[in-house]
Amino acid sequence: MNEKTEELRDIFTSVTDGEETVTESQEDTRGSLEKDERTVEERLENVIAQMRERYGFETPLSEAELQTVARRYYERDDDDEIAADLEVDPQNVFEARCALHLVDEGDADEIDLVAIRERDEADATLAEEYDVDPETIRRYRLVAAAKAESRAANDRYRDEFDSLLADSELASKMASDVRKDGLEDATEGMETDVSF
Numbered sequence: 099m100n101e102k103t104e105e106l107r108d109i110f111t112s113v114t115d116g117e118e119t120v121t122e123s124q125e126d127t128r129g130s131l132e133k134d135e136r137t138v139e140e141r142l143e144n145v146i147a148q149m150r151e152r153y154g155f156e157t158p159l160s161e162a163e164l165q166t167v168a169r170r171y172y173e174r175d176d177d178d179e180i181a182a183d184l185e186v187d188p189q190n191v192f193e194a195r196c197a198l199h200l201v202d203e204g205d206a207d208e209i210d211l212v213a214i215r216e217r218d219e220a221d222a223t224l225a226e227e228y229d230v231d232p233e234t235i236r237r238y239r240l241v242a243a244a245k246a247e248s249r250a251a252n253d254r255y256r257d258e259f260d261s262l263l264a265d266s267e268l269a270s271k272m273a274s275d276v277r278k279d280g281l282e283d284a285t286e287g288m289e290t291d292v293s294f
Contacts, residue, residue: 215242
């Protein structure tokens with residue numbers, strides 16, 4: 099042993115109360131993340147309650163109806179279909195979707211939502227400028243506000259809805275399509291007329 103190694107050994111033994119070796123017993127432990135035992139309905143109810151508490155949105159729809167709106171949105175039903183089943187006005191369904199951040203590109207018809215959101219003019223003034231009716235401008239503003247709220251929350255609630263309600267069949271189809279496209283790109287230009 100050289101002098102430096104001996105010094106380090108002496109420091110080690112003095113720090114460890116004279117023990118020559120230090121070993122820690124290892125345990126077979128499982129991860130610290132616990133499985134969520136709540137049902138999808140309970141988790142969905144919890145997400146909606148969190149959103150209601152955080153944003154304080156008002157809606158004539160009950161908690162159960164809000165859950166139905168979320169579920170049916172992921173089933174690709176439109177506002178009219180959902181409203182008919184709930185026996186409410188389609189506008190109430192649309193406003194509930196916006197409050198739950200459940201909006202998509204079809205709700206905005208390729209309009210610049212940032213410009214709409216940042217403008218202070220009355221709905222009628224913007225409606226004339228964009229050549230639409232004031233109700234459409236009001237809808238655009240609701241969509242713009244919903245997207246801004248969702249973005250400010252890092253799409254947290256939308257991600258929660260996705261994990262609870264997204265169609266797994268659709269997800270697996272999309273994954274299959276991605277794999278298929280990747281394989282096509284990889285084999286592009288290769289001869290495939292092979293006989294055995």
